[in-house]
Amino acid sequence: MRVPAHLAKVVSLAASGAPASLLIVSQAFSQSPEPAAREVPARNLAIPTTVSPQMQRIVNGPLRTNWDLLPKTGEEWKALADAGAAATMKNLPAWREHLHVKVEPAVMDGVKVFWVTPEVVAPENRERLLVHVHGGCYVFSPGEAATAEAILMAGFGHIKVLSVDYRMPPEAYFPAALDDAITVWKAVLKTNDPKRMGFIGTSAGGALTLEMALRAKALDLPLPGAIASGTPMSDVTKTGDTFHTNEMVDNVLVSTSGFCDAAAAFYAHGHDLADPLLSPVNGDMHGFPPTILTSGTRDLLLSNTVRVHRKLRNAGVEAFLQVFEAQAHAEYLRDDTAPETKEAFEEISGFFDKHLAK
Amino acid sequence: MRVPAHLAKVVSLAASGAPASLLIVSQAFSQSPEPAAREVPARNLAIPTTVSPQMQRIVNGPLRTNWDLLPKTGEEWKALADAGAAATMKNLPAWREHLHVKVEPAVMDGVKVFWVTPEVVAPENRERLLVHVHGGCYVFSPGEAATAEAILMAGFGHIKVLSVDYRMPPEAYFPAALDDAITVWKAVLKTNDPKRMGFIGTSAGGALTLEMALRAKALDLPLPGAIASGTPMSDVTKTGDTFHTNEMVDNVLVSTSGFCDAAAAFYAHGHDLADPLLSPVNGDMHGFPPTILTSGTRDLLLSNTVRVHRKLRNAGVEAFLQVFEAQAHAEYLRDDTAPETKEAFEEISGFFDKHLAK
Numbered sequence: 040m041r042v043p044a045h046l047a048k049v050v051s052l053a054a055s056g057a058p059a060s061l062l063i064v065s066q067a068f069s070q071s072p073e074p075a076a077r078e079v080p081a082r083n084l085a086i087p088t089t090v091s092p093q094m095q096r097i098v099n100g101p102l103r104t105n106w107d108l109l110p111k112t113g114e115e116w117k118a119l120a121d122a123g124a125a126a127t128m129k130n131l132p133a134w135r136e137h138l139h140v141k142v143e144p145a146v147m148d149g150v151k152v153f154w155v156t157p158e159v160v161a162p163e164n165r166e167r168l169l170v171h172v173h174g175g176c177y178v179f180s181p182g183e184a185a186t187a188e189a190i191l192m193a194g195f196g197h198i199k200v201l202s203v204d205y206r207m208p209p210e211a212y213f214p215a216a217l218d219d220a221i222t223v224w225k226a227v228l229k230t231n232d233p234k235r236m237g238f239i240g241t242s243a244g245g246a247l248t249l250e251m252a253l254r255a256k257a258l259d260l261p262l263p264g265a266i267a268s269g270t271p272m273s274d275v276t277k278t279g280d281t282f283h284t285n286e287m288v289d290n291v292l293v294s295t296s297g298f299c300d301a302a303a304a305f306y307a308h309g310h311d312l313a314d315p316l317l318s319p320v321n322g323d324m325h326g327f328p329p330t331i332l333t334s335g336t337r338d339l340l341l342s343n344t345v346r347v348h349r350k351l352r353n354a355g356v357e358a359f360l361q362v363f364e365a366q367a368h369a370e371y372l373r374d375d376t377a378p379e380t381k382e383a384f385e386e387i388s389g390f391f392d393k394h395l396a397k
Numbered sequence: 398m399r400v401p402a403h404l405a406k407v408v409s410l411a412a413s414g415a416p417a418s419l420l421i422v423s424q425a426f427s428q429s430p431e432p433a434a435r436e437v438p439a440r441n442l443a444i445p446t447t448v449s450p451q452m453q454r455i456v457n458g459p460l461r462t463n464w465d466l467l468p469k470t471g472e473e474w475k476a477l478a479d480a481g482a483a484a485t486m487k488n489l490p491a492w493r494e495h496l497h498v499k500v501e502p503a504v505m506d507g508v509k510v511f512w513v514t515p516e517v518v519a520p521e522n523r524e525r526l527l528v529h530v531h532g533g534c535y536v537f538s539p540g541e542a543a544t545a546e547a548i549l550m551a552g553f554g555h556i557k558v559l560s561v562d563y564r565m566p567p568e569a570y571f572p573a574a575l576d577d578a579i580t581v582w583k584a585v586l587k588t589n590d591p592k593r594m595g596f597i598g599t600s601a602g603g604a605l606t607l608e609m610a611l612r613a614k615a616l617d618l619p620l621p622g623a624i625a626s627g628t629p630m631s632d633v634t635k636t637g638d639t640f641h642t643n644e645m646v647d648n649v650l651v652s653t654s655g656f657c658d659a660a661a662a663f664y665a666h667g668h669d670l671a672d673p674l675l676s677p678v679n680g681d682m683h684g685f686p687p688t689i690l691t692s693g694t695r696d697l698l699l700s701n702t703v704r705v706h707r708k709l710r711n712a713g714v715e716a717f718l719q720v721f722e723a724q725a726h727a728e729y730l731r732d733d734t735a736p737e738t739k740e741a742f743e744e745i746s747g748f749f750d751k752h753l754a755k
């Protein structure tokens with residue numbers, strides 16, 4: 040529709056049969072309104088018919104129970120993280136089996152990692168490696184639970200993945216996660232061509248991929264050949280329009296008043312949340328390698344994702360955005376059998392294949 | 398966050414200090430819920446701080462007045478369309494002047510068109526031409542009002558645009574708009590290389606660009622070198638998740654119960670709304686040329702846009718999605734001085750430049 044909202048009065052007068060002269064007078068007095076907060080009424084979200092049965096079940100799940108129950112101590116955060124990790128890990132044996140992927144723990148320059156290797160590495164990926172930084176609001180998904188996304192990536196992409204089990208609160212605070220990821224990046228640079236390597240992560244991990252690139256630039260380290268940043272926590276200052284429009288619509292994160300922003304603040308440990316190493320949308324992205332971004336229409340972090348996409352494009356970076364119908368935050372990581380999961384990772388694999396050196 | 402919603406109970410038990418054994422028992426009984434409609438409470442939409450002042454004014458405008466006032470007769474629709482056109486046309490002299498664009502009416506094989514020409518055509522665009530199909534729910538933006546988007550494209554892109562002033566109800570119904578657009582396409586094919594030409598349109602025009610490609614395939618006509626489809630009305634059967642999530646959030650279209658879906662149904666004139674020539678998301682998009690899609694996070698048609706993007710990608714088509722922070726439906730067409738308008742059209746121009754033959 041081309042009719043500007045501030046002219047709606049004119050249009051409604053026309054519909055009522057008002058003469059053209061009156062329309063013109065009316066229009067002359069019509070002014071663009073001053074911006075004001077606007078109330079959106081309650082509504083029922085219908086069940087989307089435009090996603091697979093598996094995804095329908097995921098996107099229509101109730102809001103995460105106790106999404107606004109915020110732990111008060113490091114021990115309480117750790118208990119929550121450990122319980123979540125135990126639950127996630129129950130899925131992983133089946134995922135590894137379906138996707139023909141093996142996971143082996145290791146330590147690299149003092150940092151815990153997991154080698155996540157597909158049974159068959161594609162010929163074009165023989166010399167390639169992805170460094171994976173897991174999500175979980177900088178506090179969740181410790182240990183092997185960190186490998187969920189890496190398993191999907193290795194399995195669907197037929198590529199080796201090195202997943203960083205970075206230190207988290209209450210063991211260590213900002214910038215420990217980033218320090219550990221950069222330690223691993225420096226280690227793999229000793230024996231690998233950076234142009235044959237990529238960064239991948241989602242949520243806090245999506246932010247970390249961008250923070251790693253910012254830090255690498257600052258340290259004059261080589262950048263990778265490409266980055267896959269899934270629905271990044273690119274702005275932890277609670278800034279971004281979908282924090283409001285998708286509040287209570289996103290059944291995973293639910294609200295900026297919930298556990299995830301609290302966890303990020305717990306990790307920040309008093310550090311300025313607007314620092315680009317915590318809110319990378321504030322960073323200088325000139326010179327970044329090609330970057331693929333993934334989100335969903337119900338994602339609380341859709342704005343955080345598209346703002347990074349536009350920022351990269353405005354910095355002249357090749358950046359590709361995929362947004363999945365009806366998905367809330369990171370729901371493309373939830374069911375390895377959902378066609379949308381395969382679709383997301385095949386798009387990401389194709390992007391890496393296009394941009395990483397062979 | 399990696400913790401699946403159906404495990405939230407476990408996690409909350411963990412937070413309450415329940416022993417691990419209880420957690421495991423609890424988890425075993427936890428089931429994915431059956432999909433169900435979910436109520437989202439009322440909320441206030443804050444004013445986004447993440448857009449330009451011009452765009453802030455646009456996205457925070459009140460809901461379009463009388464968005465649910467539906468004309469009952471062809472004459473009432475025409476009065477509404479004429480009033481909107483008169484209002485739009487008041488802006489156009491300033492746009493033409495700012496952007497150094499001239500507009501000249503013509504008739505091409507019986508179809509009314511406007512030649513929209515920038516004062517300076519970029520050297521790489523000398524032999525290129527874009528065919529523009531305007532938006533307006535298939536009923537609005539008659540005559541010169543049709544040229545608004547074409548002026549932005551010609552001005553920001555330094556490229557010649559031919560805007561089709563296709564017949565609309567109550568003068569003519571489906572498939573008149575498409576027939577007229579294809580008549581123009583056949584006419585320009587006589588003297589232009591299709592690979593040097595593109596289609597561009599937004600809303601109903603965004604759908605028409607896709608319908609033109611479907612019709613061209615069916616008629617064995619050449620396809621253009623690229624397509625720019627802005628927030629297409631790709632599914633007029635009221636299907637798509639953001640029809641629900643962005644209801645009353647989008648201040649332009651507001652709701653599928655509003656004027657725009659009613660207008661599309663009026664144009665369809667009893668024809669099946671699921672026909673790919675009315676709902677092109679249902680069409681076979683194999684063989685489409687590279688396509689750029691534009692939307693906003695508050696757009697009622699965000700789902701309609703991303704579903705087309707995924708469909709194109711799954712058909713192996715090069716397709717690029719840009720989604721603008723906080724914008725409702727087609728708000729990148731509202732103010733020629735907004736930086737976001739320039740940004741959107743520069744992205745589109747770059748896409749055409751990359752994909753059209755020189």
